[in-house]
Amino acid sequence: MGGSSPCASCKLLRRRCAKDCIFAPYFPPDDPFKFANVHKVFGASNVSKMLQELPVQQRADAVSSLVYEANARVRDPVYGCVGAISYLQNQVSELQMQLAVAQTEILCIQMQQEPTLPTQIEPDEKSLLLSTENLNNLPQYLAFPSSSNVIQDPLKRESLWT
Template identity: 65%
Template structure:
């Protein structure tokens, strides 16, 4: 990625005429070997802008060069996520977002446990106040149904 001052991208991958977002922002010629081109397309300039602002183009270039190609896409996704989180929260970044989500999970789990306890309490109250449960004939276990009786009544 030599800086030749031009923005010609005729030799780039897939024959694209415009430079990738990284080369355009850095005002470089986007070559066919450009490490940024597959991950920072020209139509998504905000992705590289935030990554460049937080990590710097040189560091991103080094990170991508050190990774096998099959891991680079995931690395770029992570860098974009972290960069956007750092721009929103410069101190905690994505850790702040994760912490906030964990607190929401804790609150929701407590609410769920309370709701489940209320359901059990309501069922117990319903069971204990049901008139069927207080009748004398319900104190003995129910007898199994007579299968012959069923068949005679239902035409079996």
């Protein structure tokens, strides 16, 4: 940044911003809170060391991650990002359960609304079933003779040998 306005980190740390300032590309002067939270959580020295160890093409992603984690730590000092992730995972689980219940209810409603399909009956069986002669004789088919051998109580069993 050199002669123009110092980057957010140099401004916060009250030092002169050098041309090769490692923070300048990632912490512009118009967003001072971005660096303030990162500095508060990680410290300027640690952030500087982390950025110097990374290749230039990975630094922007690293700064983005540091800013996200720092903001999460400011909101939730104990859990940080993990608290947010855990909350979102619980919310996803609850929504998946609600979705499963809704899908089950839809399936039940669809099954109730579908007409039952008749089984396929052969034409000669239809004529046998529909003949008036068989309808008149129906009571005799339903009348079963009672037997004294039928076990009324399932727990009371009689031996076949006695």
